[in-house]
Amino acid sequence: MLKYIFFSLKSLKITLRSTVISFILILITMLMFNSLIVLGQDSTKTSSAFLNMEDVIFLSFSHPKYDPDDLCKSVPNIKAYHKISSNLTDIDTTMCASLYYDKYVLQHFNFDLKNGRMIKDSNEIIITSALGKKYKVGDTVSIMYYTEYQEQKFTEKTVCGVLSNDIVFYSSSFGSEITASEFRVNLDDPDRFIIGNNEGCGFITSDECFENPFETDRSIIFIEPERSDEKSISDLCTALQEFGCVYKGADLIKNAKNNETKNIKDYRTIMIALAILSSVTLFGHYIIDVYRRRNEFAIMYICGAENKNIYAIEIVKMIALVLTASIIGTSLAYLLIQKTQHMTLSPVGISISCGFMLVYILFSMLALYLVTKKEDISEVMKGE
């Protein structure tokens, strides 16, 4: 069996020129397929639009469905923190230094209030269920935190609600942004807490109590949906002027998408043409190749091969070729896309290319079948 596989693989080397041609064609086809599909898909996604933003204030009047922190992680110039204001009159230059959490935040992060109520003033906090085992609504907890200058500070809060979730706030979320990595639960002294990020508990509070010197020049701001009238937008724009450009979130995304789609469109025609050309050439090349080699099949037949043996030899060869070429082609596409668009490969793209390769193999077998029909074999025996 091993000999058999070896024999079929050897033919890749023997017909080296034809192997190289097929290899390159498969490579190009794979590259084009993957790039086309990935680019085509992501041009409609918000995430890539985000990645094209810099130095902007982002106003969104609809509830965010994505996590801005995640989106901005790889972009050096954007610091994401979320602000949700329940009241437009709060929006002035000082507003950006305060955080206020309302039910939209909780919804957004799938938090669920088990006991108590939302925060009403800055001395209140909501705790997670892990802390809820120790404290109940009305208790006072003492909190230690660090400022961005590494100063240790203390503050006291009254528990106004307990979440049924027990999530840990990750860095740069919910006001924990500045010093997130230093936030630890102090287990030795249960009365003194800091916001936890590794230890299985955390809390939500209004941020004002930490004299919080957030940088405000690059920020993403979300505003709750109810207040999204035109007047509010213009108010906001005036209020936030000094922070830079102010856009309506939807417009911003639309712009970013348009830019990107335009970029892709420039290449798309070429890519589609290349993909079609290379796949057609690939099929044509195989037909010619198999026809040229019908002598070889006749010899195998005379030496006692069944047709299925001949197919098997060809299939082993094809799979080896297709597999290496498409793995390399796909990786190449991946690298290329990464470099240019900050995107990753899509599973759809990969499955479509796999499907194409399957069609290619099946089609080749059909060509082989037509070439190795018995009449041909006796014809070849005479003609050679």
Add this chain to the structure above:
Amino acid sequence: MIQLKQISMLYDDSAKRKVTALNNVSLQIGKSDFIMITGPSGSGKSTLLQILGCISKPTSGQYFIDGHNVCGMSDREIAKIRNSKIGFILQNFGLMPYRSVLDNVQIPLLFSKNRSISGSVDKCRNSLKKLGMEQLAKRKVWELSGGEKQRVAIARAIVNEPHIILADEPTGSLDPANKEVIMQILSDIHEEGRTVVMVTHDMSLLSYATRVVRLNGGTLSEE
């Protein structure tokens, strides 16, 4: 051991007319025969050899090998017979030119249903040795001379130790010296106890045969 009963072979030519290549051919070949088939061009010699070699099926008639009727067999069984009982030598060698001598000789072993010999390199080397070709094992076939190629083809034909060797004008494209060598080899193969059936135009070779049959317009006659 081989028995042809009233074999006829009709071909459709390109104008869709029937061409009779073989007409009611009956032939019995014994185990120790060295049969030569002669006849004018187009008389059906190659056709007969292809039927004997289980490469084509006759239009009508019956063909028995060791008592088994080949015409009633499945493709799989026929492939097995081609592989294990028959060795084919062709006028134009029928080798894969860009593969090595060893690879070419190995082909029948790749398709052997017998696990113990399937793909065995030793067997190939033995077979090449018999023909004095072992030092050429690694060479590519296209580099060889006509006589060498034909010896490789013979090495391949006997590698599976078949009982029947079929040769279609094996000396047709060789010079007289090589002709002599190849005929000697075929004689030796016959001496080993194999049946040899050979098609030839060359009357000077008939002396090697134990029996000569003549085809004329698809009809067989004994000489």
